Amino acid sequence: MQTRRHVLQCGFGAGVAATLGLRPQHAEAQALSSLQIFVPAAPGGGWDQTGRSIEHALRTDAIVKDFKFEHAPGAGGAVGLPKFIGTKKGQGDALMVGGMVMVGALIANKSPVKMTDLTPVARLTGEFLVVVVPEASPHKTMQDLAAAFKAAPGKVSWAGGSAGGSDHILAGMMARAMGADPKAVSYVAYSGGGPAQAALLGNQVTAGISGWGEFSEQIKAGKLRALAISADKRQDGIDVPTLKEQGVDVELFNWRSVFGAPGIKPEQQKALVDVMERMVKGPAWQAELKKKDWTGIYLPGAEFGKFLGEEITRITGILKDLGLAT
Amino acid sequence: MDTLSQLIAGFAVALTPYNLMWCFVGVTVGTAIGVLPGLGPALTIALLLPLTYKVDATAAFILFAGIYYGAMYGGSTTSILLNTPGESATIVTAMEGNKMARRGRAGAALATAAIGSFVAGTIGTIGLTFLAEPVVNFALRFGPAEYFSLMIVAFVTVSAVLGTSAVRGITALAIGIFLGLIGIDLQTGQPRFTFGVTELLDGLNVIVVAVGLFAVGEALHLAAQKKRPDGGEVIEVKDSVWMSREDWSRSWKPWLRGSLIGFPIGAMPAGGAEVPTFLSYFVEKRLAKKPEEFGHGAIEGVAGPEAANNASAAGVLVPMLALGLPTSATAAIMLSAFQSYGINPGPLLLQQQSALVWGLIASLYIGNIMLLVLNLPLIALWVKMLRIPEPLLYGGILVFATIGTYGISQSWIDLLLLYLMGGMGFLMRRFDFPTAPVIIGMILGPLAEQEFRRAMTISEGNLMIFVQKPLSLALLLIAVLALVGPKVWGMVRRG
Numbered sequence: 001m002q003t004r005r006h007v008l009q010c011g012f013g014a015g016v017a018a019t020l021g022l023r024p025q026h027a028e029a030q031a032l033s034s035l036q037i038f039v040p041a042a043p044g045g046g047w048d049q050t051g052r053s054i055e056h057a058l059r060t061d062a063i064v065k066d067f068k069f070e071h072a073p074g075a076g077g078a079v080g081l082p083k084f085i086g087t088k089k090g091q092g093d094a095l096m097v098g099g100m101v102m103v104g105a106l107i108a109n110k111s112p113v114k115m116t117d118l119t120p121v122a123r124l125t126g127e128f129l130v131v132v133v134p135e136a137s138p139h140k141t142m143q144d145l146a147a148a149f150k151a152a153p154g155k156v157s158w159a160g161g162s163a164g165g166s167d168h169i170l171a172g173m174m175a176r177a178m179g180a181d182p183k184a185v186s187y188v189a190y191s192g193g194g195p196a197q198a199a200l201l202g203n204q205v206t207a208g209i210s211g212w213g214e215f216s217e218q219i220k221a222g223k224l225r226a227l228a229i230s231a232d233k234r235q236d237g238i239d240v241p242t243l244k245e246q247g248v249d250v251e252l253f254n255w256r257s258v259f260g261a262p263g264i265k266p267e268q269q270k271a272l273v274d275v276m277e278r279m280v281k282g283p284a285w286q287a288e289l290k291k292k293d294w295t296g297i298y299l300p301g302a303e304f305g306k307f308l309g310e311e312i313t314r315i316t317g318i319l320k321d322l323g324l325a326t
Numbered sequence: 327m328d329t330l331s332q333l334i335a336g337f338a339v340a341l342t343p344y345n346l347m348w349c350f351v352g353v354t355v356g357t358a359i360g361v362l363p364g365l366g367p368a369l370t371i372a373l374l375l376p377l378t379y380k381v382d383a384t385a386a387f388i389l390f391a392g393i394y395y396g397a398m399y400g401g402s403t404t405s406i407l408l409n410t411p412g413e414s415a416t417i418v419t420a421m422e423g424n425k426m427a428r429r430g431r432a433g434a435a436l437a438t439a440a441i442g443s444f445v446a447g448t449i450g451t452i453g454l455t456f457l458a459e460p461v462v463n464f465a466l467r468f469g470p471a472e473y474f475s476l477m478i479v480a481f482v483t484v485s486a487v488l489g490t491s492a493v494r495g496i497t498a499l500a501i502g503i504f505l506g507l508i509g510i511d512l513q514t515g516q517p518r519f520t521f522g523v524t525e526l527l528d529g530l531n532v533i534v535v536a537v538g539l540f541a542v543g544e545a546l547h548l549a550a551q552k553k554r555p556d557g558g559e560v561i562e563v564k565d566s567v568w569m570s571r572e573d574w575s576r577s578w579k580p581w582l583r584g585s586l587i588g589f590p591i592g593a594m595p596a597g598g599a600e601v602p603t604f605l606s607y608f609v610e611k612r613l614a615k616k617p618e619e620f621g622h623g624a625i626e627g628v629a630g631p632e633a634a635n636n637a638s639a640a641g642v643l644v645p646m647l648a649l650g651l652p653t654s655a656t657a658a659i660m661l662s663a664f665q666s667y668g669i670n671p672g673p674l675l676l677q678q679q680s681a682l683v684w685g686l687i688a689s690l691y692i693g694n695i696m697l698l699v700l701n702l703p704l705i706a707l708w709v710k711m712l713r714i715p716e717p718l719l720y721g722g723i724l725v726f727a728t729i730g731t732y733g734i735s736q737s738w739i740d741l742l743l744l745y746l747m748g749g750m751g752f753l754m755r756r757f758d759f760p761t762a763p764v765i766i767g768m769i770l771g772p773l774a775e776q777e778f779r780r781a782m783t784i785s786e787g788n789l790m791i792f793v794q795k796p797l798s799l800a801l802l803l804i805a806v807l808a809l810v811g812p813k814v815w816g817m818v819r820r821g
Contacts, residue, residue: 042369043659052375165515198595199470201649201651220674
């Protein structure tokens with residue numbers, strides 16, 4: 001399959017690294033000419049698209065020419081991470097896509113490997129979440145929904161992605177901020193934003209939580225009513241108040257990032273950070289952000305490492321509150 | 327503009343030589359990947375996503391739709407010839423189709439599958455053109471309670487594949503339900519029966535299990551038989567390669583019934599392509615003039631499920647194009663391709679991108695015709711494959727199944743699973759257990775469980791939700807009727 005994928009990519013000019021990543025390690029001083037991008041998810045998903053956008057931006061702005069893609073899908077990255085750590089250790093041109101979802105997945109699955117084993121390179125994008133109700137719902141504002149939830153938590157059902165994922169985490173955080181037990185949330189897990197949307201459009205559930213991009217078109221068409229977004233502040237062109245404005249003191253971004261392999265030298269880490277820095281400042285990446293409706297929340301190397309540590313602590317806490325971690 | 331004139335405008339888009347070429351490439355690639363077990367349309371389209379940086383949106387979607395429809399055609403070929411389903415939607419086809427092939431009637435089986443796919447694909451596409459709005463509104467009325475009741479109806483279909491002993495059949499079903507439980511539980515995020523193996527976290531791949539049980543199990547069974555004729559037995563191709571007059575008269579009704587079952591269920595957000603094939607098989611067995619032929623190669627058992635699976639493929643596109651709802655893996659990937667063009671698929675897609683959408687729909691009609699033209703002449707070629715002596719043929723099947731399985735995830739765990747299932751399939755054949763209920767249990771078990779628990783969360787644990795909702799109640803009554811109806815009717819007639 002790996003070969004077949006290569007043939008497909010060559011055939012359509014998407015390119016393949018002839019070097020297969022076996023670059024001499026003394027080349028780290030000069031700029032990287034090739035990258036191996038490791039996606040711990042199936043082709044087509046959010047992480048894969050992040051990887052493809054990185055490839056497209058670096059290629060268009062002539063920063064890196066050759067790319068090799070590898071996918072290891074499964075369990076929110078819990079399958080791919082050990083594989084990346086095992087096979088890419090010490091390789092300065094390996095870049096793994098990951099994000100907040102992986103933090104929760106590793107905790108819930110009691111994974112033996114940790115994200116802190118990796119070399120942090122950059123936090124790239126973030127997507128805030130949105131709380132919606134069906135068009136016909138009696139709840140007009142977040143306050144209405146919060147009041148209904150406080151009165152009878154069990155009667156308010158929330159549709160979203162898989163248990164322990166970002167949508168569920170936000171539900172737990174909101175419950176806590178509203179003074180309720182996160183375990184009391186009637187959370188209805190769907191395998192993705194699509195089936196959850198269907199449940200909302202069919203009035204099967206009280207409310208729904210998902211990434212803004214998943215629900216935005218239904219909101220624009222008036223089929224779903226957006227009550228609040230989980231961003232830190234109001235967003236340009238989006239007429240929806242934040243949770244904080246409405247008295248629910250919660251802020252959450254579903255962030256996506258890239259990591260280097262464990263055990264690489266500081267110069268190698270710097271080379272990867274430099275590539276990302278140049279990409280983020282280039283026009284092609286900015287165009288990709290706009291097209292995909294992603295918010296650029298770039299955070300380089302060490303600062304991202306510090307942020308990651310804080311996120312792991314925060315998410316572990318909320319998963320414990322939800323009864324999903326010990 | 328009314329629907330018809332928009333459709334005509336769509337044909338104007340789809341019939342340009344450039345777009346026709348993409349359509350042809352799509353159906354050809356689709357047929358090829360449908361034949362391979364493992365590589366499905368969702369993965370293929372995902373691998374081709376970088377193409378969206380190079381070609382325009384209309385051409386890309388015509389290509390993707392061609393792949394999607396093509397895979398539904400191709401999947402049946404290996405099911406019938408080699409008992410190796412290429413897609414989960416063609417697992418049912420293998421049950422009767424392969425028996426027909428073993429009786430020397432592979433040509434007729436392939437022909438009824440191809441023509442049935444064409445008829446159903448066209449009916450489904452007509453439904454997509456004219457009925458998208460009402461169908462999607464009906465489908466959205468299905469919530470967790472209704473889906474659970476629908477799964478109960480689908481479980482009744484197991485009775486059609488139980489074989490001679492109900493105990494053995496239900497044992498097989500229970501094994502399947504157990505296999506379906508392996509992996510992370512969606513409602514709590516906790517792993518079940520994974521024993522610390524990370525590759526098991528996402529559950530077992532139903533294709534690997536089906537190929538192991540059917541194809542590998544069969545090969546082992548054959549190898550274990552004492553009688554070993556010199557040079558091996560060759561399956562004689564009896565009668566003509568083509569469908570006889572009787573085949574036609576036995577096929578056309580199942581085609582239509584399969585389409586009517588497949589299209590609306592495919593349009594349901596959690597409907598999928600497998601459930602309608604089970605239901606169609608059950609209906610055909612119940613309505614057949616010669617039900618005793620089922621299990622030995624009844625043509626109705628190929629015609630109906632094949633039609634159901636292709637009609638459901640058109641059904642899946644209904645919520646996608648009418649509401650921007652991705653209800654299957656393939657639809658989700660296609661929607662992410664829309665985003666590559668800066669098009670945000672949603673309820674306004676049809677209004678904002680009408681040229682693109684109607685071009686796509688028109689290309690589905692054209693793709694269906696291309697697939698028929700492409701597949702019918704191939705039948706004569708495929709049938710020749712069965713002239714290969716059995717030991718060699720089954721050796722080849724083992725190689726083919728192994729490569730295809732490894733292709734899914736490049737994981738040796740999947741290969742281990744394939745041969746474990748093969749061993750189990752061999753033992754089940756040896757001790758006369760039916761294998762089909764394992765697959766039915768594996769597909770329906772987790773669906774029923776998730777919907778049941780969703781319904782329980784929403785109703786706060788009140789079981790009455792299943793009878794309080796009228797649609798759910800109606801489905802439960804249908805299940806009861808399908809199970810005991812024939813017996814009661816028989817007693818009444820006997821007086």
